[in-house]
Amino acid sequence: MSVFSAKDAEEFLKSGAKELRYNRNLQITPGARDLLSEAGIRLIFESDSPTPANSPIPLSHASNTPRPMNTKPVATHSPDGKPYKPEHLALFTSPEAEKLKLEICDIGRRMWMREYTDGNGGNISARIGPNEFLCTPTGVSKGFLTPDMICMVDSNANQLAGSLPRTSEITTHLAIYKTTPEAKAVCHAHPVHATAFAVAGFEPPPRLIPEWEVFVGKAALAPYRTPGSPEMAEVIGPLAPKHQSILMGNHGVICWGTSVEDAYFKMEITDAYCRTIFIAMQLPSGQHPTIPCDKMSELLELKKKMGLPDPRYDLKPAELCEVDPWALMQDRPRTCSSPAQPCHPSPNFTQATNAELEALVQSLTDEIMAKLTPK
Ligand SMILES: [Zn+2]
Known part of the structure; x- marks a missing residue:
């Protein structure tokens, strides 16, 4: 694999090209991506073609320079010193796995660009075998992943390959894979608007936008559990067969899909829907239209x-x-995790506000009328 650095990006910009086609043999560094994105260059990932004929630059351009990342050997032992099995390493370095690793890095970058992840938050995984899953490591920003950081685990979360320790939240992903065979990938992050709904314990209401109803709705709202704990896996797993997007109480959002990008799309749609609702709630609307x-x-x-x-x-x-x-x-009713916890605001909240408004309008009208009436 070759690396396309910020220096390469500067050279590329001199060519005047408007798009850069790349493939799994070329890793574009975050710095290079920033430069290209600032210059409005479209990045097109070509998954199967090793050397696209219509590439604006020869992809070999970047490979002329030796880079440290290319020579990094695949770890033969786990971070805690246990030897990996050759058959697992063979799967981990297969062309299919290398392609998935790039997709995970690409989606990590997109999650970070959209501010869905904060600090080291969020994690991504994908099925690579009947009992094997690729996943992101712990303690790394999802915006700056490189394929050599990706780990492989089995369905019990034992690490099978990778130089870094796997994310602790993989157990929640595995609970989804266990209950939902259609799930091929899982994305978890803390997108601000959808997480705000999860923090408020407020399930996004239905019947407002068709895109939501078809591609995601209805989202489940899971009660809070410690991140990465067996209890978290227990509450998320059973919700997955009927919900591709799950709001995790006081935590974030987890979505599954038929590919890494599909899982990410569910998250994008969830956050966009929650964001739109926030704005709609601030606007005066006399009609309150809904999908019939x-x-x-x-x-x-x-x-x-x-x-x-x-x-x-x-x-x-x-x-x-x-x-x-x-x-x-x-x-704004809230979902209560226990009947002992009253969490509905006053049911008369709206009426009380309306009554107050009416009284205010009446007193203003009386005042104006009194001034207009000749004495
Ligand atoms: Zn989280």
Whole structure:
């Protein structure tokens, strides 16, 4: 593999090209990506073609210079000194694994660019065998991953390959793979808007945007558990078969997909939906429009044809409309983990506010009328 550095990016910019096609043989460094992105250069990843003929620059350009990353040997022992098995190392260095490692790095970069990860937060994994999974290491920013940082584990979270220790939260990912065979990849992060819903214990309301209903809705809301603990795996695993996006109480969001990018898409859609709702809640709306019941059935029919999971397939149209999203947003009910914890705000909150407003308008009207009336 060759490395395309910031120096290479500077050279590339002199060529005047508008896009850079690259493949799994070329690792673009974060610094080079920043320079290219600032100059508006489109990066196009070509997964299968080793040397695209229409590349604006010969990919060999970067490979002329020896780089330390190319020569880094694959670790033969785990970070705690145990020897890895040759068959695991063979799988870990297979072309399929190398391609997945690049995809994980690419998605890590996209999560970081969108501010879904903070510090060392977030983690990504992907199935590579019946009992083998690639995953991100612990303690590393997801914005600056390189393929040599990726680890491999079995379904019990034992590390099978990789020079760095695997993420502690892999056990939560593995719980999803266990209950949901369709899951080929899992992304976990702390995107601010969706995490705010998880922190408030507020499930995103339905029937507001079709994109959400078809590709994600409805998201599950899991109670808080210690990150990476067996208890966390216990609450997340059973929710996954019917929910591709799960809000983790007081923590973040975890999504699964049929590929690394698909899992990431679920997270993007979840955060965009939560963000839109936040803004919509601030706007005056006299009409409170929603997607009508019969149109909701159409959307769910479409979703079913696409083979996507949803817990509402058995509901009748009227049942799909039982929830008024605007009423939910005004009252902001919260999900209680125990009946002993009252967590609903006053149910009369909205009426009280309206009554106060009416009284204020009345007193202002009276005041104006008194001034206008001749004495
Ligand atoms: Zn987390």
